[in-house]
Amino acid sequence: MLTNVRSDRVKSVRSLSRRSVRERTGRFLVDGPQGVREAIRYAAERVDDIYVTSAAADRHHDLVAQAAEAGIHVHETDDAVLAAMADTESPQGLLAVVSTQPHTLEDVLASGPRLLVLLSAVRDPGNAGTVIRGADAFGADAVLVTDGSVDVLAPKVVRSTVGSIFHLPVVTGLEVEATLTALEEHGIRTFAADGVGSTLLPDVDVSRPHAWVMGNEAWGLPAEIRDRCSDVVRVPIHDRVESLNLAMAATVCLAASAGATRRA
Amino acid sequence: MLTNVRSDRVKSVRSLSRRSVRERTGRFLVDGPQGVREAIRYAAERVDDIYVTSAAADRHHDLVAQAAEAGIHVHETDDAVLAAMADTESPQGLLAVVSTQPHTLEDVLASGPRLLVLLSAVRDPGNAGTVIRGADAFGADAVLVTDGSVDVLAPKVVRSTVGSIFHLPVVTGLEVEATLTALEEHGIRTFAADGVGSTLLPDVDVSRPHAWVMGNEAWGLPAEIRDRCSDVVRVPIHDRVESLNLAMAATVCLAASAGATRRA
Structure with a gap:
């Protein structure tokens, strides 16, 4: 049982809350049972260590058993050590340290994707995580993220994805214009989701491969990015409402795309 | 210009962050330009006071002019006073104190509503606000809220609605079973939105009056509430994903209802 909150191990796990440390070490933190469960299920070979309090080990014994079976190091800790390692104010007693898996746009395009999301300058961790979950x-087939966006491996983003970060490739550090060009060259239509769009969502052809392009929470997509897209699409809403928030707009657009896939 | 952070006025405005004070005084706080703008536009007669820093008054001079024209008391404050009044860590320089307007279920039902939302035991302020905005x-036509839910006049909820709290009636303190009975008696179908539902969202008849019933973030709707509803409806999602979050599910269901209204 780990009980020394001042140990090098505690410091090293805790330091993964910082982007620079994540980038240098190629590791990130997953906290909470849902995220840890999906890490074991979908990326066991990348889970370096699991830290669990006795209470959480009792609550989630199936999960601890799966981890042990997969050959993952499971360390019991006391509550203070887990709290010192975690980034949250109320950790749920379970943490994993996972190696990052860099994905490339080339790999995603080679897989023949039919539905993509491109996040351009999205800054809020909760929004980014919710869009990945959606x-x-x-x-x-994948989520693409520009280099001016929040780090998708930040603890708050990972937590908001509730495990979805392990279900589909998330490509980061992209340049938005080069990405739009690459998508178009691969026959993937690019739909800027923006309240200024003249095309209404129900009128968009979502039956062919396409990517939803989502802009910043506060200022949306700059005109020069919108103009580069195949179309600018607006979710029809009541006149009295200025806008939907980013996560809501992305959810509605993605649900429309999924509906078309089911009908096809 | 108000400069005394220890004044009774500052204490009295700040105390509106507490539910007990809001209930005793029948007043609540609105912070940020978007919320204050909608308060002036849709509920000017209920806006008691507006507090604004010099910088914010410059940025939003149209808004200050509208308030003055509507006969609302506009008080300039220094940054410290506004920060002491506000509940947020980064106030945007503009606050309104607004009188509550109690709405009743009877009034809502008498208006012949076609689309309602019933929030049952929803606890997270951001979720409640986002659902009201959606x-x-x-x-x-209205949002109905059970008595076990978050106070919709809490600053975080009001902020998340971005002014929508002034656009439609929000009825609070309802008992969930009595509300379901009243809805049914008025010919309004009740659709429990829940991942266990056997009816898929695209198969639901949303052309007739109906209410979406949304449960708690963590545990959803209890079986006895689901059983009381006309139908239990599931948003179709990928097998690998356990659930959508409350705000996403509500957004997709409401968008489906709105789509049917437009087609009708």
Whole structure:
């Protein structure tokens, strides 16, 4: 049982809350039973260590057993050590340290994707995580993220994905214009989701391969990015409402795409 | 210019962050330009006071002019006073104190509503606010909230609605079973939105009056509530994903209802 909150191990796990450390070490933190469960299920070979309190080990004995069976090091800790390792104020007693798996746009394009999401300058961790979760739920093939966006391996983003970060490739550090060009060259239509769009969502042809392009929470997509897209699409909403938030707009667009896939 | 952070006025405005004070005084706080703008536009007669820093008054001079024209008391404050009044860590320089307007279920039912949302034991302020914003965007006639839910006049909820709290009636303190009975007696079908539902969202008849019933973030709707509803409806999602979060599910259901309204 790990009980020394001042140990090098505790410091090293805790330091993964910082982007620079994640990038240098190629590792990130997953906290909470749902995220850890999906890590074991979908990426066991990348899970370096699991830390669990006695109470959480009792609550989630199946999960601990699966981890041990997969050959993952499971360490019991006391509550203080787990709290010192975790980034959250109320950790749920279970943490995993996972190696990153870099995905490339080339790999994604080579797989013949039918539905993608491109996040451009999205800054809020909860929004980014919710969009990744929505992309997963509605059957997207990958999420693409520009270099001006939040780090998708930040603890708050990983937590908001509730495990979806392990279900589909998330490509980061992309340049938005080069990415739009690459998508178009591969026959993937690019739909800017923006309240200024003149095309309404129900009128969009989502039966062929396409990517939803989502902009920043506050200022949306700059005109020069919108103009580069195949179409600018608006979710029809009541006049009295200025806008939907980013996660809501992405959810509605992705649900429309998923509906078309089911009908096809 | 108000400069005394220890004044009774500052204490009295700040105390509106507490539910007990809101209930005793019948007043609540609105912070940020978007919320204050909608308060002036849709509920000017209920806006008691507006507090604004010099910088914010410059940025939003149209808004300050509208408030003055509507006969609302506008008080300039220094940054410290506004920060002491506000509940947020980064206030946007603009606050309104607004009188509550109690709505009743009877009034809502008498208006012949076609689309409603019933929140049962929803606890997270951001979720509640986002659902109210979504209900507004997709043309719902009112939002109904059970007594075990978050206070919709809490600053975090009001902020998340981005002004929508002034666009449609929000009825609070309801008992869930009595509300379901009242809805049914008025010919309004009740659709429990829950991942266990056997009816898929695209198969639901949303052309007639109906209410979406949304449960708690963590445990959903209890079986006895689901059984009381006309139908239990599931948003179709990918097998690998356990669930959508509450705000996403509500958004997709409401968007489906709004789509049917447009087609009708």
